[in-house]
Amino acid sequence: MRILIVEDEPDLLASLAQALREEGYAVDTADNGDDGLFNAEGTDYDAIVLDVMLPGLDGWEVLKRLRKTKKTPVLMLTARDQTRDRVKGLDTGADDYVVKPFDLEEVFARLRAIIRRSANKTTNVIEIGDVKIDTAARIVSLKNKPVELTAREYSLVEFLALHRGEVVTRTQLYEHLFDENEDSFSNLLDVHVSNVRKKLGAEFIVTRRGHGYCIE
Amino acid sequence: MKFLKSIKWRLQLWYGLILVVVLAGFGITAYQLDRNRQFRQIDEELHRRVGILANALHRPPMRGMNGNRPPPGQPPRTQNFDDPPPEDAPMGGQFGGDNRSGHNGRQLPAFSLLAQDGHLFAADDPHHFYYRIFNRDGNQVAISTNQPAQRSVNLDHEYQPGTRPSELSGKGNSPAKMVSFDNYREVNTQLPSEESITVGCSIAPELKDLRRTALSLLLVGGAVLLVGLAGGWWFVGRALRPVSEISATAVKISAGDLSQRINAAETESELGQLAAVLNSTFARLETAFAQQQQFAADAAHELRTPVTVILTQTQTALARERDAASYRQTVEACQRAAQRMRRLIESLLALARFDAGQEILRREPFDFSKTISDCAELVVTLADERGVKISVAAEPIEIIGDSERLAQVVTNLLTNAIQYNEPDGEVRVQLAASEGLAVLTVTDTGQGIAPEDLSRVFGRFFRADASRTGAGNAGLGLAICQAIVTAHGGTIEVVSELGVGTTFTIRLPVSG
Numbered sequence: 001m002r003i004l005i006v007e008d009e010p011d012l013l014a015s016l017a018q019a020l021r022e023e024g025y026a027v028d029t030a031d032n033g034d035d036g037l038f039n040a041e042g043t044d045y046d047a048i049v050l051d052v053m054l055p056g057l058d059g060w061e062v063l064k065r066l067r068k069t070k071k072t073p074v075l076m077l078t079a080r081d082q083t084r085d086r087v088k089g090l091d092t093g094a095d096d097y098v099v100k101p102f103d104l105e106e107v108f109a110r111l112r113a114i115i116r117r118s119a120n121k122t123t124n125v126i127e128i129g130d131v132k133i134d135t136a137a138r139i140v141s142l143k144n145k146p147v148e149l150t151a152r153e154y155s156l157v158e159f160l161a162l163h164r165g166e167v168v169t170r171t172q173l174y175e176h177l178f179d180e181n182e183d184s185f186s187n188l189l190d191v192h193v194s195n196v197r198k199k200l201g202a203e204f205i206v207t208r209r210g211h212g213y214c215i216e
Numbered sequence: 217m218k219f220l221k222s223i224k225w226r227l228q229l230w231y232g233l234i235l236v237v238v239l240a241g242f243g244i245t246a247y248q249l250d251r252n253r254q255f256r257q258i259d260e261e262l263h264r265r266v267g268i269l270a271n272a273l274h275r276p277p278m279r280g281m282n283g284n285r286p287p288p289g290q291p292p293r294t295q296n297f298d299d300p301p302p303e304d305a306p307m308g309g310q311f312g313g314d315n316r317s318g319h320n321g322r323q324l325p326a327f328s329l330l331a332q333d334g335h336l337f338a339a340d341d342p343h344h345f346y347y348r349i350f351n352r353d354g355n356q357v358a359i360s361t362n363q364p365a366q367r368s369v370n371l372d373h374e375y376q377p378g379t380r381p382s383e384l385s386g387k388g389n390s391p392a393k394m395v396s397f398d399n400y401r402e403v404n405t406q407l408p409s410e411e412s413i414t415v416g417c418s419i420a421p422e423l424k425d426l427r428r429t430a431l432s433l434l435l436v437g438g439a440v441l442l443v444g445l446a447g448g449w450w451f452v453g454r455a456l457r458p459v460s461e462i463s464a465t466a467v468k469i470s471a472g473d474l475s476q477r478i479n480a481a482e483t484e485s486e487l488g489q490l491a492a493v494l495n496s497t498f499a500r501l502e503t504a505f506a507q508q509q510q511f512a513a514d515a516a517h518e519l520r521t522p523v524t525v526i527l528t529q530t531q532t533a534l535a536r537e538r539d540a541a542s543y544r545q546t547v548e549a550c551q552r553a554a555q556r557m558r559r560l561i562e563s564l565l566a567l568a569r570f571d572a573g574q575e576i577l578r579r580e581p582f583d584f585s586k587t588i589s590d591c592a593e594l595v596v597t598l599a600d601e602r603g604v605k606i607s608v609a610a611e612p613i614e615i616i617g618d619s620e621r622l623a624q625v626v627t628n629l630l631t632n633a634i635q636y637n638e639p640d641g642e643v644r645v646q647l648a649a650s651e652g653l654a655v656l657t658v659t660d661t662g663q664g665i666a667p668e669d670l671s672r673v674f675g676r677f678f679r680a681d682a683s684r685t686g687a688g689n690a691g692l693g694l695a696i697c698q699a700i701v702t703a704h705g706g707t708i709e710v711v712s713e714l715g716v717g718t719t720f721t722i723r724l725p726v727s728g
Contacts, residue, residue: 009524009525011525011529012521012528015525015529015549018532019535022532022535022536079516079517079521080517082513100521100523100524101523101524102527103531104527104528104531104532104535
């Protein structure tokens with residue numbers, strides 16, 4: 001899962017990025033509206049965390065322009081908790097909002113929720129044969145026994161599970177699993193796929209030659 | 217008596233009371249006038265008869281005149297004074313019903329009425345005139361038969377032996393004593409010859425008339441009172457309607473809906489003017505309230521970001537074990553956030569103190585040019601960082617005030633001039649005396665301020681950038697500068713042109 005954070009307060013941006021990376025997300029950052037919009041339009045993020053008060057384009061403007069081309073789920077960070085601000089945010093196309101000051105747990109939960117909703121899932125638990133994925137607890141179990149996965153492996157499983165039945169290209173996987181700072185080697189993805197197959201069964205991830213991967 | 221506290225009821229009560237007094241006064245006067253008129257007429261009639269009787273008494277006897285004889289078949293009735301009429305007999309009943317034209321008196325030998333005067337005591341006259349004549353010894357000379365019941369006749373006022381004729385004056389039959397009793401009115405006169413003539417009549421028709429008059433006055437008065445009260449109620453209600461509207465609106469406003477206004481249709485009346493005054497008060501109240509709310513929301517907003525930094529920094533740090541460098545970073549970030557909050561709180565408190573007039577400024581003379589060069593030295597480092605050149609041209613001017621607070625103003629203006637300047641820009645500071653004022657100008661060659669923003673630069677939480685341009689700049693600096701300068705009795709102005717630069721001008725009174 002790859003997330004963009006647009007926030008101009010450097011200390012807040014740094015800690016949010018670190019916390020989300022530690023949650024297993026690939027995180028890109030921008031500290032002003034113009035850069036944020038540029039990134040958001042150029043990459044298929046799984047979600048965007050967008051502050052309202054930004055130098056350059058403000059959060060509302062970024063959201064309005066982004067909505068012309070992308071349906072990426074957006075979580076607004078706002079320091080104003082008045083109803084009209086919330087209404088404005090939701091009406092402009094935000095999927096959810098968090099009022100500052102917030103708890104990180106709440107940001108995580110809301111991010112999971114908007115990502116889940118954008119994949120048309122209503123619960124946190126995805127069951128595929130014997131494999132059960134709890135996206136809230138980030139736990140994958142096989143025949144009711146928890147399976148140890150690295151954060152990257154978990155993200156791979158979760159992303160494919162959320163797009164179950166679709167063929168996911170390698171480019172898409174790179175975009176969603178690695179952030180812009182990682183120099184991704186093409187075989188890194190193969191290593192993760194192979195490790196997941198070892199832990200959850202060879203048939204769990206199907207390879208479509210020349211297209212990508214798929215969970216059926 | 218809750219209704220007595222209502223203005224409407226009190227007005228109505230007073231109104232009704234005054235109306236009753238006026239109507240009663242009017243009615244009683246009208247009644248009295250009517251009564252006096254009627255009695256005067258009666259008295260005139262009585263006096264006329266007294267005169268005729270007096271003439272008859274002293275006229276030589278005229279025998280053979282038919283007129284003073286009772287008509288045939290009607291023997292003259294006699295009545296002794298001591299012989300009271302039957303009590304149950306009505307007064308007129310003592311006369312024959314057919315005795316229409318003849319006079320009813322009994323003539324004593326010395327007394328007879330002329331025929332043409334007989335009708336004056338006719339039985340069919342509704343007033344039933346009657347008379348009694350006594351001589352000086354108290355003996356009855358003549359008496360008509362139709363006397364009222366004895367018991368109600370008071371003879372004391374008639375012949376009194378002690379009364380000297382000389383005391384009587386006027387036409388000879390005066391003074392007359394007027395007496396009213398029951399339904400009768402009598403006049404008693406003592407002639408110079410010391411006979412006492414009493415003429416009386418029934419005033420029942422007049423009394424009946426007066427009762428009718430009184431009744432109709434009462435009815436008309438009552439009707440007028442009712443109409444007056446109803447009209448008054450309507451008028452008072454109409455006049456007070458704006459009051460109830462005002463109070464209804466005030467209730468809504470006190471309940472928190474400050475957007476309510478009084479619907480003042482008639483702006484000319486006193487209440488309309490009151491409504492207009494109240495409306496403008498409400499409008500100012502709403503504006504002040506909205507500004508206060510905006511200020512509180514902005515202040516809260518400014519505090520939210522540093523609090524968020526501290527929360528996310530600490531929650532991230534505590535999520536797992538970290539190395540010392542990582543903890544150090546977290547603590548440093550928290551410190552920055554806390555410093556920012558402290559600056560914000562200090563600014564807010566300073567503004568609040570200026571607003572409340574509680575900020576105590578020192579008032580001592582000092583050389584303002586010295587303060588300016590001190591401030592310029594302080595910001596030199598920042599200017600060097602940005603590649604901005606500062607030039608100061610300050611002539612020594614002594615002013616009275618708080619040098620620390622004014623130094624804060626100068627530093628703030630210089631910092632702004634440097635921060636919003638272009639690289640290799642310039643900041644010119646000038647201090648000169650002009651028209652008894654110390655005039656300080658700070659000019660930069662920066663990006664300038666948009667014309668639509670110029671009026672708001674001294675507003676609270678205003679940022680030319682629409683967003684923070686750096687942590688710690690909450691947009692309160694210029695608001696505080698203005699508060700300080702105003703507290704010194706000075707003014708602060710700004711002139712700016714986009715792309716050319718901005719000039720702040722401060723004018724302060726010079727000491728002495």
